[in-house]
Amino acid sequence: MLDEVVPFLNAPALEPGQSEVYLLPQVAPEAAPLFEHCLRAIAHASQYGAHGLPLMGSGDWNDGMNRVGHEGRGESVWLGWFLVRVLTDFGALCARRERRDLEQKFLNEVRWLTGMLELSWDGRWYRRAYFDDGTPLGSVQNEECKIDSLTQSWAVLSGAAQPLRASEAMEAVRGQLLRRDAEIVLLLTPPFDVTPRDPGYIKGYLPGIRENGGQYTHAALWAVIALTRLGLGDEAMELFHMLNPINHTRTAEGVERYLGEPYVVAADVYAHPMHVGRAGWTWYTGSAGWMHQAAVEGILGLRPYGSTFAVDPCIPPMWPGFSMEWRIGETRYRIGVENPEHRCRGVVSAALDGTAVDPGEIPLRQDGLIHEVRIVLG
16 A cells, blocks of 8 residues: 555645635645655654754644644644654554665654653653743643643653653543543643633633543543553543443433433533533544544454454453454454453463464454454463
């Protein structure tokens, strides 16, 4: 697929003082393999500011923070952790394509960028960003948005943060951003309200609504996956239960408060005192895919890798085990996981149709048959 030739698009650059423009880009006469498109995207993201972090521009994942770096000097800590993950994974892909020069280049950049990111440690968690004038965001120095969940989760998901700091950062998420009374996981706190510094249109939402200090489910599910990467099965399951819409509608009182469907994921859930626990937009959110990934790959540990797959669960230790059936094409895998020692994680043995196999590389046989997989934790 990476060798598929794809055309570029043409569109005029923004004029000075212009923050956005709506237009229909034109297909350019120039084309290149998708691999080259990826390299150009990485190069565009690898532009760094005064703190050695990627420039934020008019928003990163959180497009509501569109005035943090709109003058071209603001930097995103989250984008730094995300870029570390991209560079690491794409470097491995370059190695498989015999591009050792690119692999080494990306590995060197990962080492350098990780060092810069560690300088954004704020004492108990990682900062979120830096404004154009260098003022930190997501710091104890701030009256509003002292902590943002994104940089904590992605410090873990990057696989590069110092382990003790990554654990402490996720502890801060659980301590600062969980609202057990309302069963929501906040994106940031406190919400933007009266701060004279303008982070962008996120401040246009009432405090506790959508990205402005409510639950943004997309980010909350990243926190669940991060907890599974740390081996914290109880904690991951607690957050997952909070995010599961069916748990918000188990009672008539819950239905009246949530006001969303119990069978689809809500993009956001409000924390505003007048609407606490109310679902925002449903049916359109990419959070649904992340919830599936958090459940199947993060908690149950089923992860396909081309011609093989792995089963590496992270579950509450009270679970004696679980079973699942995975259908891929016409083939079915009946997977049974046993947890006799009541551990969160740690596979000690795996067998496919009665034969011992590597639990990280279980052969994927698309032969139309039913296969039995037995996994033992310990």
